[in-house]
Amino acid sequence: MTSLLILNGPNLNLLGTREPEIYGAATLADVEAACVAHGTAEGITVACIQSNHEGALVDAIHAAKGAHAGIILNAGAYTHTSIALHDAIAGTQIPTIELHLSNVHAREEFRHHSYIARVAVGVICGFGAAGYTLAIDAMLAHLGEAS
Ligand code: DQA
Numbered sequence: 569m570t571s572l573l574i575l576n577g578p579n580l581n582l583l584g585t586r587e588p589e590i591y592g593a594a595t596l597a598d599v600e601a602a603c604v605a606h607g608t609a610e611g612i613t614v615a616c617i618q619s620n621h622e623g624a625l626v627d628a629i630h631a632a633k634g635a636h637a638g639i640i641l642n643a644g645a646y647t648h649t650s651i652a653l654h655d656a657i658a659g660t661q662i663p664t665i666e667l668h669l670s671n672v673h674a675r676e677e678f679r680h681h682s683y684i685a686r687v688a689v690g691v692i693c694g695f696g697a698a699g700y701t702l703a704i705d706a707m708l709a710h711l712g713e714a715s
Contacts, residue, residue, distance in 0.1 A: 569611070569612060569613050570611075570612040570613070570637050570708075570711070570713055571612065571613040571614070571615060571635065571636045571637060572607065572612060572613070572614050572615070572636055572637060572638050572639070572640060572704060572707055573614075573615050573616075573617065573628070573632045573635075573636040573638070573639045573640070574599075574600065574603050574614060574615070574616045574617070574639075574640045574700065575616075575617050575618075575625065575628055575629070575632075575639055575640065575641045575642070575643075576596065576599075576616070576617070576618040576619075576642050576644070577618070577619065577620070577625055577641075577642060577643040577644035577645070577646050577647075578619075578620040578621075578644040578645055578646060579620065579644055579645070580596055580618055580642060580644055581596055581618050581620065582596075583595050583596045583598075583599065583669075584596070584598070590669075590670050591669050591670060591696075592669060592696045592697055594696075594697040596618060598697070599697050599700055600616040602697065602700065602701060603616060603640075603700050603701065603704060604616070606701045606704055607704060610704065610705075610708060612704075612708070612713070614704070615636065622646055622650055622652055622653070623652075625643065625646065625650075625653060625656075626652050626653065626656045629653070629656040629657060629660055629662065629664075630656060630659075630660060632660070632662055633660045633662060636662065637663070637707075637711055637713075638662065638663040638664065638665070638689075638707040638710070638711060639657075639662050639663070639664040639665070640664075640665050640667055640700060640703040640704065640707060641653075641657075641664050641665065641666055641667060641684060641688075642666075642667045642668060642669070643666070643684055647666065647668070647672075647679075647682050647683065647684050648678060648679055648681055648682060648683070649683070650683055650684075651683055653683065653684060654683040654684060654686065654687055657684065657687040657688070658687045663689050663707065663710060663711065664684070664687065664688050664689060665688060665689055665690055665691070665692060665703045665706060665707055665710075666682060666684040666685055666688040666690070666691040666692070666693075667691075667692050667693065667699050667700065667703050668691075668692075668693035668694070668699070669693075669694075669695075669696050669697065669699060670693065670694060670696075671693050671694030672693050672694075673693070674694070689706075689707070689710050690706060690710075692706065
């Protein structure tokens, strides 16, 4: 059965209480439950990992090789700083969608650059928590496994 990894980076464990006017009211548990339910409806498996640590995110990408067909990655602030995450995606060649709850391009200048976009299949941002299930659908279409 196809499996996707939902990988969330730093501060996303604070969803629900963190700047809700920007990131919404849904908690990370809400988001992950919606992803798992959507996956079940699509006949796939969805696994979820969150870490505040760059190296742990690199390790999760390495471990995804052979275990997951694709990654939905909200790397949080590491999006804008992490060559290591860029290299992990490039090195494993796992199809990855870059995701953000907020529209990073409508925000501060330092959020406009992404090290992930260059190695991503595509980018989804600005749709809040709904972006995660949109990203699952986009990944299944990319993989040719949309139901
Ligand atoms: C974010 C946007 C990033 O710029 C920020 O650092 C985050 C969350 C988003 O989901 O909108 O932590 O990735």
